[in-house]
Amino acid sequence: MAGSTKSLVKGSPAPGPVPDGSIRAYLMRFCPFAQRAKLVLVAKGIKHEVVFVNTLNKPDWFFEKSPFGLVPAIETSKGQLIYESAIVCDYLDEVFPGKKLTPEDPFQNAQQKMLLEHFSKASSLLFKIVGAKKNNEDTSAIKKEFLEKLIQFDQIVAKRNTPYIGGSSVSMADYMMWPIFERFGIFGVEDCLDKTPHLHQWYQLMLKDPAVQATITKPEVLEGFFKLYLQGNPESVDYGI
Numbered sequence: 001m002a003g004s005t006k007s008l009v010k011g012s013p014a015p016g017p018v019p020d021g022s023i024r025a026y027l028m029r030f031c032p033f034a035q036r037a038k039l040v041l042v043a044k045g046i047k048h049e050v051v052f053v054n055t056l057n058k059p060d061w062f063f064e065k066s067p068f069g070l071v072p073a074i075e076t077s078k079g080q081l082i083y084e085s086a087i088v089c090d091y092l093d094e095v096f097p098g099k100k101l102t103p104e105d106p107f108q109n110a111q112q113k114m115l116l117e118h119f120s121k122a123s124s125l126l127f128k129i130v131g132a133k134k135n136n137e138d139t140s141a142i143k144k145e146f147l148e149k150l151i152q153f154d155q156i157v158a159k160r161n162t163p164y165i166g167g168s169s170v171s172m173a174d175y176m177m178w179p180i181f182e183r184f185g186i187f188g189v190e191d192c193l194d195k196t197p198h199l200h201q202w203y204q205l206m207l208k209d210p211a212v213q214a215t216i217t218k219p220e221v222l223e224g225f226f227k228l229y230l231q232g233n234p235e236s237v238d239y240g241i
């Protein structure tokens with residue numbers, strides 16, 4: 001992926017205008033939401049540059065690019081700013097040519113969004129695990145509830161009887177969910193896939209996807225970052241590549 005490999009921190013100067021014919025993505029290397037944007041950029045072959053932002057020590061100007069101070073955000077050569085991963089991904093799919101990732105059919109599109117809602121009933125629990133781990137609390141009850149919700153989601157996926165969660169080929173719903181699955185190891189829930197056979201099959205299929213292969217982070221790198229994050233020691237985190 002083109003662009004700088006250093007993460008910008010508080011005090012780093014703001015980058016200049018985005019060159020014509022390109023688009024800039026403000027990302028953080030380990031962020032699952034930023035990976036959603038990266039997956040769409042790569043899957044559609046969109047020419048872009050990347051600016052990594054240290055989200056634990058961000059430059060003040062970043063709030064002008066992304067008002068909530070969150071990655072991902074994108075900036076066009078016209079100075080247009082788009083933030084929130086789902087909105088960023090929809091924008092990229094709508095504006096750029098290449099493989100359409102969102103179904104043209106409104107019902108199929110609605111179905112994809114409903115699948116994401118179902119998945120979020122499980123995935124939101126993962127963020128509770130992070131909170132509990134930060135406070136050195138026991139996570140077993142949350143993990144149990146997560147498994148129950150994931151099994152329910154597995155059954156929904158099974159009924160659809162399509163190789164990908166979104167349909168017969170890889171699509172937006174798959175890319176929106178993938179980054180969370182990639183991080184099952186850091187949440188300590190990777191064994192849940194043994195109990196969700198349809199999701200497990202999908203996971204194996206997604207590992208072969210070129211955009212997934214281009215954006216995947218090695219589990220040991222993710223784990224290293226997560227450990228430091230839990231210690232609340234942002235200065236010691238090397239966000240660069």
Ligand SMILES: N[C@@H](CCC(=O)N[C@@H](CS)C(=O)NCC(=O)O)C(=O)O
Nearest residue numbers: 031032033055069070071072084085
């Ligand atoms: N709802 C947002 C969530 C994005 C998000 O939480 N990004 C995190 C990094 S994984 C972030 O930028 N955190 C910075 C902060 O909390 O100040 C989206 O989907 O884009």
